[in-house]
Amino acid sequence: MKRILIADGNIPADRAVFTRFNGCAPSGMFDQLLRTGWSNIETEILYPTDADAAASLPLEAYDGILITGSNSNIYKREPGTLRQIEFAREAFRSGTPMFGVCWGLQLATVALGGDVEPSRSENCRCEAPFGEAITLVQDDTGCIHPMHKDRAKVFDAFAFHSDQVSRLPPNSTITASNRNFIQAAEIRSEKSVFWGVQYHPELSGAGMAGFLRGSINELYQAGRYHSLEEIEAAAAAMESFAHAVPIAEAHSRHFEKIDPARFEFRPLELINWVEKLVIGADNDR
Numbered sequence: 687m688k689r690i691l692i693a694d695g696n697i698p699a700d701r702a703v704f705t706r707f708n709g710c711a712p713s714g715m716f717d718q719l720l721r722t723g724w725s726n727i728e729t730e731i732l733y734p735t736d737a738d739a740a741a742s743l744p745l746e747a748y749d750g751i752l753i754t755g756s757n758s759n760i761y762k763r764e765p766g767t768l769r770q771i772e773f774a775r776e777a778f779r780s781g782t783p784m785f786g787v788c789w790g791l792q793l794a795t796v797a798l799g800g801d802v803e804p805s806r807s808e809n810c811r812c813e814a815p816f817g818e819a820i821t822l823v824q825d826d827t828g829c830i831h832p833m834h835k836d837r838a839k840v841f842d843a844f845a846f847h848s849d850q851v852s853r854l855p856p857n858s859t860i861t862a863s864n865r866n867f868i869q870a871a872e873i874r875s876e877k878s879v880f881w882g883v884q885y886h887p888e889l890s891g892a893g894m895a896g897f898l899r900g901s902i903n904e905l906y907q908a909g910r911y912h913s914l915e916e917i918e919a920a921a922a923a924m925e926s927f928a929h930a931v932p933i934a935e936a937h938s939r940h941f942e943k944i945d946p947a948r949f950e951f952r953p954l955e956l957i958n959w960v961e962k963l964v965i966g967a968d969n970d971r
Contacts, residue, residue, distance in 0.1 A: 688724075688749040688964050691741055691782075692716050692731045693773065695756030695789040697766050701733075703757075708896035712754035712787075715888055719953060724960065734773040735766030745780035750964040753790030755886065757901070759849055760792050760802050771797050781877035783963035785956065788847050791882030794873050798855035805850050807866040812910040815894050815924055816944050817845035817885040820869045822862050831861040831872060833881045835958045842944035843885040844894045846901075848908065851884065870955070879963065887953040891927035898924065 694701065694713035701711040708715070713731045720727050730748075733739050735758075745751065753774070760767055774797035777784055786794050792802040805811050821840050822830045830837070851868045854860065862870035862883070873880040889897070898905065898921040902914055911917045923937035929951040933941055 688727045689743070689747070690720060690727055690729050690750040690752055690960075690964065691743075691745070691748045692720075692729055693734050693751065693753045693770075693777075694731060695735065695754050695758065695770060695793065696733075697735050697758065698733075700757040703900045704896070707900040708893060712756075715893065716752055716754060716956075719888060719956065720960070723957070724965075726965070727960070734770045737765075737769070739769070745777055745782055748780075748782050749967070750960070751777045751780070751782050751784045753784070753786035753793055753882075755787050755846070756789035756793075758789065759804075760789070760796050761804075761849070778875035778878045778880070783959070783967060784878055784880040784882075785959040785963075786880065786882040787886055787888060788845075788884055791871065791884055792849060792851060794880045794882055795851050795854055795858075795871075798857075798873060798875060800851065800855035800858070801853040802849055803852045805848050805866070806852070807850070810866045812848040812905065812908050813845045813866065813884075814905065814910060815844060815846065815898060815920065815940075817843050817864060817867070817869060818943050820862050820864045820885065823860055831859070831870075832962050833861060833870065833872070833883075833955050833958050836954055837950065838948050841948045841950060842946075843887060843949070844889040845885040846894070846897050847884060881955065881959050881963070883955050887950075887955050890951070891924045894927075895921040895925040 692713045694711055704711045717729050720729050732741050774793050796802055822834050857874040859872045860868055870883040898917055902917045905911055905917055906914055920940050923940040
């Protein structure tokens, strides 16, 4: 069996909000995906923001470490955030393959000396519910990164963030971006390799609906939507957004900036990380 440690990036109050609107915290979503997707994977959930958090095993004993998204802002350097930064540094020293989504990418960036700031994009202070026209970066040979295997060259994905990676640490490679943000990267330390994305490949339409409803006041105050009713309408539209399900005319305005035909409902980056670096890494460590 392979063992994956899931590090939830949220403080207890935010975990409670996610549980109310999504049925579980982000760590629970990944736990379900991993347990249903692979019969040979065991999971453990850790809350490194909590003062008393401790993994049951040394970090080098796990086959993978996964860092979820979070409602926190890393540049505020709150006590729980500082604990998470130190956890990420320990993870990089462990030699265990790492994967992160949204906050996970931001945390890995800061842990190794990069920078994260509030969004500076004039076009997009808050990227939600979609990351639009994300484009894969080809290397000198024309190949894309293995994290993005089976992705279209340009695609749309669920997204939910108001902060951005503004400077990656040394030994990093941007693997995807759009006109506003770095959208994916590989970060290497002396021992560990980290794959991370700013968007949310793990989410379903219902999951994004929960994200919107859980942050309804924050989204309105940030000016992302003009009214609370508009946010609820967007959440209702997301709830019915699924593979091979036609978009209702009443919901079509919420999808005008994306191409549903290039939307991928499988968590491809998670799948590729598990298959390549967790299951496929038997002799590499």
